[in-house]
Amino acid sequence: MKNRRDFLRNTFGLGAGLAAVPRLFAAPTQASGESMDMEHMSHATQRNSGIVSVETPDVPQLPWRMSGGAKEFHLIAEPVKQELMPGKIVNLWGYNGRAPGPTIQVNQGDRVRIIVDNHLPEPTSMHWHGFEIPVEMDGAPGSSQDPIPPGGCFIYEFTLHQAGTFFYHSHMAMQEMMGMIGTFIMHPKKAYDPPVDKDFAIILQEFAILPNNPIPNSMNMEFNWLTFNGKAGPATTPLIVRLKDRVRLRFINLGMDHHPIHLHGHTFVVTGTEGGRQPKTTWGPKNTVLVGVAEAADVEFVANNPGDWMVHCHLPHHMMNQMSSTVGPLTRRTGMPAGVSMENGMGMLDGTPGVPLGDDYGSSLGRGMGVGSTNDQPTTNGPLSQERAKQAVAATTQNQEMPRMPGMQHGQMRGTQHGEEQLPESANQVPGFPQDAFMEGPMMAMDKMVDKPENYRLRPGWSGFMQGMMTFVRVLPPDMYDKIMALKAQQSPNKQQMPGMEHHHHGS
Numbered sequence: 001m002k003n004r005r006d007f008l009r010n011t012f013g014l015g016a017g018l019a020a021v022p023r024l025f026a027a028p029t030q031a032s033g034e035s036m037d038m039e040h041m042s043h044a045t046q047r048n049s050g051i052v053s054v055e056t057p058d059v060p061q062l063p064w065r066m067s068g069g070a071k072e073f074h075l076i077a078e079p080v081k082q083e084l085m086p087g088k089i090v091n092l093w094g095y096n097g098r099a100p101g102p103t104i105q106v107n108q109g110d111r112v113r114i115i116v117d118n119h120l121p122e123p124t125s126m127h128w129h130g131f132e133i134p135v136e137m138d139g140a141p142g143s144s145q146d147p148i149p150p151g152g153c154f155i156y157e158f159t160l161h162q163a164g165t166f167f168y169h170s171h172m173a174m175q176e177m178m179g180m181i182g183t184f185i186m187h188p189k190k191a192y193d194p195p196v197d198k199d200f201a202i203i204l205q206e207f208a209i210l211p212n213n214p215i216p217n218s219m220n221m222e223f224n225w226l227t228f229n230g231k232a233g234p235a236t237t238p239l240i241v242r243l244k245d246r247v248r249l250r251f252i253n254l255g256m257d258h259h260p261i262h263l264h265g266h267t268f269v270v271t272g273t274e275g276g277r278q279p280k281t282t283w284g285p286k287n288t289v290l291v292g293v294a295e296a297a298d299v300e301f302v303a304n305n306p307g308d309w310m311v312h313c314h315l316p317h318h319m320m321n322q323m324s325s326t327v328g329p330l331t332r333r334t335g336m337p338a339g340v341s342m343e344n345g346m347g348m349l350d351g352t353p354g355v356p357l358g359d360d361y362g363s364s365l366g367r368g369m370g371v372g373s374t375n376d377q378p379t380t381n382g383p384l385s386q387e388r389a390k391q392a393v394a395a396t397t398q399n400q401e402m403p404r405m406p407g408m409q410h411g412q413m414r415g416t417q418h419g420e421e422q423l424p425e426s427a428n429q430v431p432g433f434p435q436d437a438f439m440e441g442p443m444m445a446m447d448k449m450v451d452k453p454e455n456y457r458l459r460p461g462w463s464g465f466m467q468g469m470m471t472f473v474r475v476l477p478p479d480m481y482d483k484i485m486a487l488k489a490q491q492s493p494n495k496q497q498m499p500g501m502e503h504h505h506h507g508s
């Protein structure tokens with residue numbers, strides 16, 4: 001007889017998104033606490049039904065058990081440490097150890113119970129976005145229920161007659177900006193026509209994280225960390241599909257900005273919104289879908305064009321990490337205004353004496369540190385000296401790693417770091433220079449730091465050109481697809497385990 005602990009261990013030992021999924025499509029006949037048996041993954045059920053489980057890269061699936069005729073899930077609202085990219089660990093608020101929280105997948109018609117524990121230092125409430133359920137279960141704090149106090153618990157239970165891409169989120173507005181959201185998929189009773197071979201969901205989030213501060217400033221109106229499923233490029237995980245697969249991508253947005261998500265190399269149709277499936281008569285060809293705040297967008301396409309295709313938010317500043325948070329130098333050589341303080345540059349009036357429309361609050365070039373920065377501080381972002389740059393290149397040619405820059409690929413750096421070979425000498429005479437030159441793309445490559453099966457055999461140096469809300473759809477021939485799946489299968493289970501599982505002692 002398997003106990004609750006085995007249930008959890010089995011589920012997460014396999015992790016990797018698919019673990020909790022197959023039984024979603026089986027009849028809910030399990031006894032309470034029974035393990036989801038991974039040896040009997042009901043592929044046949046999936047094939048016959050035409051429904052595939054939804055993969056949420058970088059986000060685990062939330063396991064469930066049958067209890068009292070309902071699928072029972074357990075979410076814990078809590079502070080989390082989230083690694084946006086290697087070395088960038090920030091303090092967010094989320095669920096079950098991460099932000100966004102784990103993915104819930106159920107079937108249309110299911111009875112669902114979700115136990116929500118509040119481990120935050122303040123009240124919270126869970127809203128089921130778009131769910132047509134009794135108002136007592138809606139999670140609107142103060143109107144449909146009392147907020148869940150710190151240390152408290154609320155049990156939500158309802159029957160779901162809808163189908164589509166939904167999500168759950170804290171209904172405390174500032175908590176939303178700390179990361180408190182998760183994907184909630186309701187699979188239709190009958191597969192959509194046409195059925196897809198691959199189905200992915202990606203949550204779009206944004207955070208304002210000032211330099212040297214690991215806590216997002218939820219008051220800001222401008223954001224410098226943009227994420228897909230809690231990761232910023234190049235730490236996002238590419239979506240792996242087979243050539244000729246029909247693919248569905250589901251995007252969910254809960255932030256302060258709308259995100260135009262663009263796919264390279266393919267034409268898609270928008271088949272669903274946060275309200276569910278859209279009629280075929282609305283399916284016009286597109287390659288960009290604007291995902292508004294609080295909206296979801298499902299798009300579908302046939303992956304008929306082999307290659308590693310970018311999929312990304314097309315707002316230019318959303319294709320960058322740590323935008324403008326330069327410490328010191330901004331331009332390569334000559335002086336340039338550094339911009340006003342971080343607070344003012346991000347649109348916050350801080351009570352400093354002065355005229356709101358004066359220089360101190362005007363538009364600015366980039367953002368200073370907020371400490372000692374002024375409008376006229378000259379800065380430069382080139383190498384500290386030509387001498388040091390030459391040393392760096394010399395070290396590169398001898399295959400030596402530069403100290404203090406672990407993981408950076410200095411082998412790629414030659415010719416672009418200080419511009420001698422690639423940039424014309426007159427570059428500084430060109431009004432507007434530098435634009436992307438200051439980002440030093442090749443130097444910023446970190447292929448090794450973000451190495452994972454899904455990145456297998458990407459073009460060397462690719463990671464220097466992928467930031468913010470950006471990843472790949474890799475449309476692969478069968479041999480390459482199989483190779484990557486084999487590499488994934490070899491991954492150590494530890495690596496795939498969901499953080500925060502020690503919290504799951506509820507009901508044991």
Ligand SMILES: [Cu+2]
Pocket residue numbers: 226257258259260313314315318469
């Ligand atoms: Cu965007």
